[in-house]
Each structure stands twice: as structure tokens, then as C-alpha cells.
Amino acid sequence: MQLQCPIPQTDFDVITLGHGSGGQLTSRLLDTLVFSQLTNPELEKRHDGAILQLDGKLAFSTDSYVVSPIFFPGGNIGDLAINGTVNDLAMCGALPKYLSLSFIIEEGLPVSEFWEVIQSIKQAALKANISIVTGDTKVVEKGKGDKLFINTSGIGSIHPKAQIDVNRVVTGDVVIVSNKIAHHGMAIMSIREGLTFESNISTDSRPLSHVCMKCLDEFGASIKVFRDPTRGGVATTLTEIAESSGKGIFIQEKNINLDSSVEGACEMLGLDPLYVANEGVFIAIVDASNADDLLQFLKQQEETAFAFKLGEVTDAYEGKVVLESKMRGKRVLTKLIGDQLPRIC
Amino acid sequence: MQYVTEYRDADIVHGYLARIRSIVTKPWTIMEVCGGQTHSLVKHGLLDILPPEITIVHGPGCPVCVTPQSLINQAVSLAIDHQVILCSFGDMLRVPGSKMSLLEAKARGADVRILYSPLEAVEIAKKFPDKQVVFFAVGFETTAPANALSVLHAHRAGLQNYSILTAHVLVPPAIRAIMDDPHTRVNGFLAAGHVCTIMGNSEYYPIADEYKIPLVVTGFEPVDLMQGLYLTIQQLEDGKAEVINQYSRVVKEEGNPDARAVIEKVFEVSHRNWRGIGVIPRSGYAVKEEFALYDAEKKFGLVAQEQENETGCIAGSILKGLKKPKDCPHFGKTCTPLNPLGAPMVSTEGACAAYYHFSGIAE
Numbered sequence: 001m002q003l004q005c006p007i008p009q010t011d012f013d014v015i016t017l018g019h020g021s022g023g024q025l026t027s028r029l030l031d032t033l034v035f036s037q038l039t040n041p042e043l044e045k046r047h048d049g050a051i052l053q054l055d056g057k058l059a060f061s062t063d064s065y066v067v068s069p070i071f072f073p074g075g076n077i078g079d080l081a082i083n084g085t086v087n088d089l090a091m092c093g094a095l096p097k098y099l100s101l102s103f104i105i106e107e108g109l110p111v112s113e114f115w116e117v118i119q120s121i122k123q124a125a126l127k128a129n130i131s132i133v134t135g136d137t138k139v140v141e142k143g144k145g146d147k148l149f150i151n152t153s154g155i156g157s158i159h160p161k162a163q164i165d166v167n168r169v170v171t172g173d174v175v176i177v178s179n180k181i182a183h184h185g186m187a188i189m190s191i192r193e194g195l196t197f198e199s200n201i202s203t204d205s206r207p208l209s210h211v212c213m214k215c216l217d218e219f220g221a222s223i224k225v226f227r228d229p230t231r232g233g234v235a236t237t238l239t240e241i242a243e244s245s246g247k248g249i250f251i252q253e254k255n256i257n258l259d260s261s262v263e264g265a266c267e268m269l270g271l272d273p274l275y276v277a278n279e280g281v282f283i284a285i286v287d288a289s290n291a292d293d294l295l296q297f298l299k300q301q302e303e304t305a306f307a308f309k310l311g312e313v314t315d316a317y318e319g320k321v322v323l324e325s326k327m328r329g330k331r332v333l334t335k336l337i338g339d340q341l342p343r344i345c
Numbered sequence: 346m347q348y349v350t351e352y353r354d355a356d357i358v359h360g361y362l363a364r365i366r367s368i369v370t371k372p373w374t375i376m377e378v379c380g381g382q383t384h385s386l387v388k389h390g391l392l393d394i395l396p397p398e399i400t401i402v403h404g405p406g407c408p409v410c411v412t413p414q415s416l417i418n419q420a421v422s423l424a425i426d427h428q429v430i431l432c433s434f435g436d437m438l439r440v441p442g443s444k445m446s447l448l449e450a451k452a453r454g455a456d457v458r459i460l461y462s463p464l465e466a467v468e469i470a471k472k473f474p475d476k477q478v479v480f481f482a483v484g485f486e487t488t489a490p491a492n493a494l495s496v497l498h499a500h501r502a503g504l505q506n507y508s509i510l511t512a513h514v515l516v517p518p519a520i521r522a523i524m525d526d527p528h529t530r531v532n533g534f535l536a537a538g539h540v541c542t543i544m545g546n547s548e549y550y551p552i553a554d555e556y557k558i559p560l561v562v563t564g565f566e567p568v569d570l571m572q573g574l575y576l577t578i579q580q581l582e583d584g585k586a587e588v589i590n591q592y593s594r595v596v597k598e599e600g601n602p603d604a605r606a607v608i609e610k611v612f613e614v615s616h617r618n619w620r621g622i623g624v625i626p627r628s629g630y631a632v633k634e635e636f637a638l639y640d641a642e643k644k645f646g647l648v649a650q651e652q653e654n655e656t657g658c659i660a661g662s663i664l665k666g667l668k669k670p671k672d673c674p675h676f677g678k679t680c681t682p683l684n685p686l687g688a689p690m691v692s693t694e695g696a697c698a699a700y701y702h703f704s705g706i707a708e
Contacts, residue, residue: 267349269461272388327358327567329390331702337682 007115008032015109020139037122042133050133059094062153070147073187074202078120081150083205086128089154090209091226093162099154101135106145128207161220168224169245173313174291176284178304180257185276186265204280211303225285232336235274238321239335249321251311275336352566361571366396368582374400374530376666379537380407380694381565387699389567402666403696405519408483409436410688410695412512413620417442419647420481424455432466433481435459436692463495470507479641482509487539490604493611496639508641516540517548518628523665524556531666533577535563538592545600549588557586564592621660658687663696670700
């Protein structure tokens with residue numbers, strides 16, 4: 001990967017326990033590698049927390065990132081941690097504004113790798129138009145972590161037209177998926193120890209806030225649900241929606257938009273793409289009268305160019321998700337059970 | 346995806362379905378032997394579209410489901426007490442042992458690794474010469490060549506720290522055990538395509554003759570399965586009991602002699618205890634004395650404990666097709682994929698898990 005900025009001169013090549021002590025070494029680490037990159041007026045105050053002005057209804061979300069390995073095709077733990085929390089806020093119908101950023105670093109992490117992560121964080125924050133206003137850094141002994149864990153929390157302002165509420169879902173509403181699915185999970189699988197296979201599959205990690213806000217500008221309250229199907233994939237997220245709304249959801253396998261490389265990799269490993277993680281896709285449940293317009297609108301946006309209608313909310317199958325296969329037979333989808341383990345023959 | 350999509354053509358599937366409907370005159374119970382076929386029938390929603398005369402029962406062809414608890418306990422003991430690097434196919438990890446599953450052993454700090462191939466376990470053994478590495482060699486005839494090959498590779502590399510915990514089972518003795526049960530309801534079999542890829546079809550002719558049942562060697566895609574069912578029902582309606590190879594694009598009459606030679610070099614046929622069914626004579630593989638160094642059971646002096654925990658699981662009746670998962674009082678209530686009482690609920694190839702995913706539609 002091309003580094004955006006050259007690594008500043010430091011007198012250390014790896015991060016050690018002392019860098020998390022809160023003393024001089026911590027200051028040196030943060031000054032040279034973090035504050036110089038993520039600068040904004042709030043962060044520059046170097047206070048214990050940020051004092052912010054926000055009006056109206058707010059959304060607040062937090063998430064921890066422990067992905068392994070920390071570098072993967074198309075991204076790393078840094079942009080994932082920013083996009084993930086940005087998207088959680090966007091799914092509430094909020095425009096993300098401020099994020100916190102906390103590192104738990106395993107001692108021995110090369111400075112060059114930390115720098116690359118910081119650069120990705122910087123780019124992702126710019127792209128999502130958010131400010132990182134507070135944070136924390138801890139270092140744990142070798143073997144007590146796995147290179148780098150990140151926690152981000154975020155605050156956003158709810159869009160004035162947003163009425164995201166799963167209880168507003170009614171029979172006839174349409175389920176739209178914003179892009180091709182299963183890219184992130186398969187990108188990680190392609191480089192997991194013991195599973196390495198050659199592919200050109202990259203993570204789909206990207207901020208969805210801009211496109212979600214545009215959708216709310218255009219379609220407002222007719223959008224009942226935004227959810228991003230991360231861990232557990234589309235099937236798990238839809239099952240959660242069906243359970244909490246008490247409605248049935250009927251989807252058709254033939255509608256699923258899948259890259260042939262992703263489809264092939266899933267087939268080879270015996271994985272169901274409906275259960276594979278996404279990091280740049282959302283599910284929208286929308287009033288039937290606006291469904292076609294929303295779909296057309298999404299197809300015109302860069303982040304959602306491959307949006308598709310997956311199915312609809314139905315009176316049948318109360319609280320369940322039923323898939324009609326390409327063979328026109330039906331089965332019930334459940335939440336992901338444990339890890340999606342490979343089948344053995 | 347070429348060579349797969351052709352066999353997922355809904356019109357061809359429905360064409361065979363129409364032909365089945367046009368010839369079927371009475372109820373038939375067909376058993377698909379292989380867990381891969383069970384998985385495909387469920388995944389593609391095929392159970393939902395079959396005519397009511399046809400009852401499909403899911404056979405014992407899921408290796409996870411038939412591996413006895415005593416072997417799971419041995420694997421757990423290797424991982425925890427003997428502190429080996431225990432390598433396994435993923436599905437085995439969640440199967441409950443009498444104290445814990447391998448997944449729980451992993452959570453308690455045991456080094457348990459999920460692999461796709463036993464040859465990777467040999468590489469791990471090379472990488473960690475100070476650790477013992479054990480591969481949990483489960484499966485039918487299909488996985489036996491690769492497991493045998495791992496022993497040969499380790500032998501050739503002079504490795505002292507690699508062994509396999511063998512739980513290999515064989516399909517033809519299981520079919521005989523099912524047909525020997527006086528309560529059996531099975532009228533015909535979809536035989537397991539991939540097993541025949543290795544072993545060929547010769548073992549099935551005497552079974553068809555002796556038990557007067559049709560056996561159709563069948564593949565795993567929707568078109569394969571529907572054609573396999575059609576060929577079975579056609580025979581039943583015509584009063585025939587023959588072996589037909591539906592999966593001829595993959596299965597040769599003589600199987601794969603090279604793969605069989607590797608099996609025969611390392612393994613010998615032995616009695617096996619099947620979970621829920623009991624001991625079936627000459628129904629599995631054991632490592633030959635010549636390769637005893639690579640037999641984890643001998644190497645670590647493991648003792649098989651025959652007593653199984655009483656969980657209320659009726660796996661034996663289900664694997665023999667005598668009962669359906671819904672006949673079990675625990676099904677979907679105290680026994681779910683998240684909290685399985687028995688192995689058929691663990692794997693997506695298991696009969697109970699298959700039904701669990703299918704059953705909600707009618708409710």
C-alpha cells in the first residue's frame with residue numbers, strides 16, 4: 001500500500017509498554033504519530049474529554065474492532081473502525097459528527113504498521129466528514145492482545161425527516177439491499193491462516209452516511225428501517241428485524257446480487273453468502289409506494305450502484321424470514337449460529 | 346461457477362418433478378445417505394416442492410453425527426490433558442462431549458485449530474517440532490485418502506510429532522445395518538456420489554440384489570438430486586431394484602484406484618461404534634500396525650469409554666430413518682442448533698438441523 005505521508009522520524013521502531021504509561025513516552029508517541037495527523041480544534045485542547053455543541057435529537061453508538069489480521073485486502077482495522085461507527089450512526093438516521101478513538105496496542109507492534117493504520121483513520125475521517133475529538137491509548141504485554149484493538153464511539157445529529165423505527169414496519173413494505181453482498185467476510189477469509197486462497201475480493205468497508213442522508217432528504221419517513229448487515233450477514237440482520245417487528249419477511253434467492261468471485265469463494269468454502277459479513281452495505285425497509293424510486297435513486301449513487309430489491313414484508317411467517325430458492329422451494333432462515341464453520345464434506 | 350449453474354436450473358428441476366408426479370402411484374420412503382445431499386436438499390428448498398407421496402429420510406451420512414461421544418472425549422482429552430495442537434474440520438468443534446465440546450476446550454486455552462485439509466496439519470507439525478500435532482480424522486470414504494496421505498507425508502518427512510485420531514466410517518455397512526433393522530421403512534437409497542468417486546459402484550450391486558432395493562448413485566446439485574429421486578421412484582414403480590449411476594460425470598464405475606491404494610496402504614477395515622446406532626461390524630477404518638506411530642489412540646494410550654451420556658437424543662432412530670426429528674420431544678425446544686443435545690442437531694448436514702431450518706414454514 002502507498003503511504004500517504006512519510007513516517008516521521010522516531011527513536012523507536014516498535015511500540016513498547018512504556019508508550020502506554022501516560023508519561024513522556026506516551027506523549028512522544030501521540031505527538032509524532034497521532035495528533036499531527038488527526039488535528040482539529042477540539043483534539044488540540046488535549047483535555048480529558050471534548051466539549052461539544054449539538055442541537056436537536058442525537059444518536060450515540062460504540063463499537064470495538066478486533067479484526068484479525070489487522071491488514072486485509074482493501075483496508076485495515078483503522079478505516080474499518082471509523083466506517084463501522086459512522087455507519088452505526090447512519091443506520092439510526094443520523095449524520096455522524098464526532099468520534100472518540102481508543103487503542104489497545106500489544107507491545108511489539110511495529111511503528112510502521114501503526115502509522116499505516118493512522119493514515120487510514122485519517123483518510124476515513126476525511127471521507128466521512130467527522131472529527132475525532134477524544135481518545136485513549138493503552139499498551140498491553142506481548143501475548144495479552146493481538147497486535148491492535150480499536151474502540152470508537154460516535155455522536156451524530158438525527159436527520160430532521162428520519163423516523164427509523166422497526167415498529168413502523170407493515171405488511172407490503174419492501175426490503176432493499178444497497179449493494180452486492182459478502183465482500184468483507186470473504187476478503188478476511190481469503191487471508192486467514194490455513195485458508196489462504198487467491199482472489200481479487202476486497203473489503204467493502206466504506207462510509208454510508210452520505211448516501212443515507214440523501215435517501216432521507218428524498219424519501220424521509222417512508223424509510224422505516226436502515227440496518228447494516230455486518231457480522232452474521234443479511235440473514236441474521238433480517239431475522240432480527242422479523243423478530244423485533246413480529247412481521248414475516250419473504251425474500252427471493254434469485255434477486256441476490258453477488259459478484260461471481262465472491263460466489264465462487266463461498267461455494268468453495270461451503271459458506272452461505274447470506275451469512276457472510278458486510279461493512280459497506282445497508283438494508284432499507286421502505287414503504288411499497290416509494291420502493292422503486294428509492295431503488296433507482298440508490299443505483300445512481302456511487303456507494304450503492306448495485307442496489308437490489310430482495311423481498312418484502314408479509315402477513316405470513318410471523319416473526320420469521322423465509323427464503324424462496326432459485327428452485328422455487330422455501331426454507332426458513334435463522335440467525336447465524338456460532339461462527340460460520342466450514343462444512344466437512 | 347460454470348459446471349455448477351447448469352445443475353441449478355429451476356426448469357430442469359421442475360421438469361423432473363413433473364415426471365415424478367406423473368409416475369408416482371403410492372407412498373415411497375427414500376433415504377439420501379450423504380449429509381452433503383441433506384444440506385443441499387434443505388439449502389435449495391427441495392423438500393418443500395416434492396409431492397406428498399414422497400417421504401425423504403436423512404441417513405447416517407453426516408460424519409459429525411455418527412462420531413461417538415467417546416471419540417469427542419478423546420479429542421478433548423488430547424487437547425487439554427496432553428496439550429497437543431488438535432486440528433479438526435470445523436463442524437466437529439461444536440459436537441458436545443460428555444464434559445465439553447472442542448470449542449469449549451479451545452475457550453479454556455487448548456490449542457484447537459480448524460483446518461480444511463489434514464495436509465495443513467502436517468505442515469503445522471513441521472513448524473512446531475516441540476509440540477505434538479493430532480488431526481481428528483473423521484469422515485466417510487471420501488476424506489480417507491487425504492487423511493491417509495497425511496500419514497504418508499509425515500512418514501516420508503520423518504516426523505515424530507504427527508498422528509491422527511481416526512473415526513472413519515464406511516457407507517455400505519451402514520446401508521446394510523439400516524436394511525437389517527426389522528422396522529425399517531426405507532424403500533430406496535440415493536447413494537453418496539462422492540463416496541463412490543473414490544470407491545466405485547461395485548459394493549452396491551450385492552446390496553441391491555440381497556435387499557431388493559434400488560440404489561441410485563447421486564450428486565449434490567438440485568438437478569442431480571431431483572433426477573436421482575426420479576430414477577429411484579421409476580424403479581420402485583416398475584418393481585425394479587438396480588444400481589444406477591446418476592452422477593456419471595464424476596463417478597467412474599471402478600472409482601479412483603489411486604486413492605484406494607493410498608487408503609489400503611495406511612488403513613485396514615475395522616469394527617466401528619456409530620453414535621446412536623452402536624457397533625457395526627467391519628464398518629470403519631483403523632490405522633494399520635505398520636503406521637502405529639501415527640495412530641493417536643495408541644500413541645497417547647487413549648481408552649475408549651463406551652458409556653454415552655443420557656441426553657434424551659433419539660439420534661439412532663433418526664439416523665436409521667425410523668423416526669423423524671419432529672417425533673423427538675426435545676426437537677426445537679430443549680434441542681436447537683445453538684444448544685444441541687445430540688450430534689444430528691450440530692452440523693448443517695445433520696438430519697435434525699436440516700429439519701430445524703425447514704420446519705418453521707408450516708407453523
